[in-house]
Amino acid sequence: MTIRKTSLIQGNRACTEGALAAGVRFYAGYPITPSTEIAEIMSEELPKFGGKFVQMEDEIAGMACILGAALTGKKVLTASSGPGISLKQEAIGYAAMAEIPCVIVNVQRLGPSTGGPTSSAQGDIMQARWGTHGDHPIIALCPSSVYECFTLTVTAVNFAEKFRTPVYVLLDEIIGHMRENVELPAYEEIQIIDRKKPTCTPQEYKPYIIDESMIPEMADFGTGYRWHVTGLFHDETGFPTGKTEIIDNQLKRLMNKFSKYEDEILLWEESKIEDAEILLVAYGSTARSALDAIETLRNEGIKVGLFRPITIWPFPEKALKAKLEKVKHIIVPEMNYGQLTLEVERICKDKTLVSGLFKVNSLPITPDEIIAKVKEVL
Amino acid sequence: MRPDLHHLFRMDKLPHIWCPGCGHGIITRAIGEAIADSDIDLEQTVIVSGIGCSSRAPGYMNFDTLHTLHGRALAFATGVKLSNPQLNVFVLTGDGDATAIGGNHFIHAARRNINLNVILFNNNIYGMTGGQYSPLTPTGKMATTSPYGNLENNFDIPVLAIASGASYVARGTAFHDKLLVDCIKEGIKNKGFSLIEAMSMCPTSYGRRNKMGTAADMLNDLKTSAVNINVAKKLTPEKLEGKFLIGTLHHKPYREFTEEYDKLIDRLRKEGD
Ligand SMILES: Cc1ncc(C[n+]2csc(CCOP(=O)(O)OP(=O)(O)O)c2C)c(N)n1
Ligand code: SF4
Numbered sequence: 027m028t029i030r031k032t033s034l035i036q037g038n039r040a041c042t043e044g045a046l047a048a049g050v051r052f053y054a055g056y057p058i059t060p061s062t063e064i065a066e067i068m069s070e071e072l073p074k075f076g077g078k079f080v081q082m083e084d085e086i087a088g089m090a091c092i093l094g095a096a097l098t099g100k101k102v103l104t105a106s107s108g109p110g111i112s113l114k115q116e117a118i119g120y121a122a123m124a125e126i127p128c129v130i131v132n133v134q135r136l137g138p139s140t141g142g143p144t145s146s147a148q149g150d151i152m153q154a155r156w157g158t159h160g161d162h163p164i165i166a167l168c169p170s171s172v173y174e175c176f177t178l179t180v181t182a183v184n185f186a187e188k189f190r191t192p193v194y195v196l197l198d199e200i201i202g203h204m205r206e207n208v209e210l211p212a213y214e215e216i217q218i219i220d221r222k223k224p225t226c227t228p229q230e231y232k233p234y235i236i237d238e239s240m241i242p243e244m245a246d247f248g249t250g251y252r253w254h255v256t257g258l259f260h261d262e263t264g265f266p267t268g269k270t271e272i273i274d275n276q277l278k279r280l281m282n283k284f285s286k287y288e289d290e291i292l293l294w295e296e297s298k299i300e301d302a303e304i305l306l307v308a309y310g311s312t313a314r315s316a317l318d319a320i321e322t323l324r325n326e327g328i329k330v331g332l333f334r335p336i337t338i339w340p341f342p343e344k345a346l347k348a349k350l351e352k353v354k355h356i357i358v359p360e361m362n363y364g365q366l367t368l369e370v371e372r373i374c375k376d377k378t379l380v381s382g383l384f385k386v387n388s389l390p391i392t393p394d395e396i397i398a399k400v401k402e403v404l
Numbered sequence: 405m406r407p408d409l410h411h412l413f414r415m416d417k418l419p420h421i422w423c424p425g426c427g428h429g430i431i432t433r434a435i436g437e438a439i440a441d442s443d444i445d446l447e448q449t450v451i452v453s454g455i456g457c458s459s460r461a462p463g464y465m466n467f468d469t470l471h472t473l474h475g476r477a478l479a480f481a482t483g484v485k486l487s488n489p490q491l492n493v494f495v496l497t498g499d500g501d502a503t504a505i506g507g508n509h510f511i512h513a514a515r516r517n518i519n520l521n522v523i524l525f526n527n528n529i530y531g532m533t534g535g536q537y538s539p540l541t542p543t544g545k546m547a548t549t550s551p552y553g554n555l556e557n558n559f560d561i562p563v564l565a566i567a568s569g570a571s572y573v574a575r576g577t578a579f580h581d582k583l584l585v586d587c588i589k590e591g592i593k594n595k596g597f598s599l600i601e602a603m604s605m606c607p608t609s610y611g612r613r614n615k616m617g618t619a620a621d622m623l624n625d626l627k628t629s630a631v632n633i634n635v636a637k638k639l640t641p642e643k644l645e646g647k648f649l650i651g652t653l654h655h656k657p658y659r660e661f662t663e664e665y666d667k668l669i670d671r672l673r674k675e676g677d
Pocket of ligand 2: 421422423425426427428457458527531532605606607608609610
């Protein structure tokens, strides 16, 4: 790897480095702690790349604005936190429905409501999955280090473009504000994916017709294709329809959009999992405490391992299930009251016991707390 | 419809969904005429709308068209225009869409003086949802959610737009459609935020409940209530009581947002060289 630069940076800055490296050239948003640095850095950097930044009047506008920009062919990103992410939900559903590529960075803070602006939390896991109304597809990626903020933002932009979908990067405040030394690769070495553009003539163009890829081709506004975009159920020409059969097909396709790409989309990491009798399932900053706890416990001869979902949605279900041979008990430590625990329970309850370790008071879950929990279930 | 307008519309999508007597069709045609009479590249033209009966208009127009969320047309349009300033961007919106749920975006888009051509279809009601009162339903008038008469006050849309920073502001009506076409053409020429309030009419959800007669009677009301601003200058305040002004109400070009942004990019590029 050719290193472009080495620096001691925050997770939030690493997200902006990833966004710029992946080709994001448009940002719109509204400032909110603990995500504000992302807006500040993008306002400084984007015009240097010929890109655009605008501080909108609220988060709803920020989300809507990036979707407008995405339709002209730009790669787009917005960032926010808690209250702001709640405001964005209607437009995130629009992006899922109209299949507009976009990335939303959520630096999670303690909720509900204004909650704890500078407090860390992982309370938006279910919001990321089901925050907007109606069934819809979504991808959410969850970094555990500053470097991963960089790489996963690149991945998020690539996924958004390739699969024409909104993609979340779910940080927690600890990851967003933590500083680590990272080596950023040269731009040429970063794999970049661009959305598929139509190869047919404007006369032949049907914006939502699909081939075996399941992902329709997307024309930039202003290139003569003159297509119609709507959040209403629409047929392959893009125009609204009330025909139940078409509605049925459209939603089924949307909900299955990623299934043939699972190998590519589902990311996770395993640590000391082969002989593990107790398995920790942890993500984000909590996974760091889990790794620390595992080291101590292993020194005491306790067989503990870690399964760290990096793609939280869709959840790497098969991968987790395949690791349960020797596992007697799964513990899910998370800074909420069991949002991912529910999902793990759903997947694993026939094979093993599942317990949660929850802490929602603005403090991180410590290795000692995880160690105590492991010893409790032994 | 003028035959030379056919290529501007998706003729295969007609007939439209609007009720007989709805004013929205006249206004949509006026927008087509204004585009036909202006020297703009049709392939570089995007029409954005929110949600409402009026916001269905872009679906019939043969351009890149973006039917968004209730109230958010201006926020989407800001993204389209800022990311590609070469595009001519029109925003078609209703009185509820633009001044109730989208009121915040309205004043801020005007404040930025971003080069958008906004045609606000004002039918004094929420048409699509069956006649609830809007910020433009006159005080005292009936709506399904003001069954005892509307207690609230109204916005004066042009005043709101001017105070917020719009550089071109005009008003036309479904009756004065020639004037409306002229206003939209002026708006297209203006390099900045242009707001054209187009007085429409909704016989179904507003006229009927307020006993305003037929669609023709409502059109006649528009005719008699409107006074051209040039004529109004010669009239006494008494004569203008209960009337509204039509024509160009404000035109003051000044720095436009996307141009300023491009200048910034140029400056940074030069500093970087
Ligand atoms: C967030 C949201 N709230 C409410 C609605 C329901 N709704 C759809 S159109 C509309 C009012 C439209 O009125 P207006 O903008 O004046 O347009 P008109 O139909 O009169 O042309 C409402 C309340 C919606 N679609 N979305
Ligand atoms: S409800 Fe009113 S605004 Fe809507 S189409 Fe009918 S007449 Fe027009």
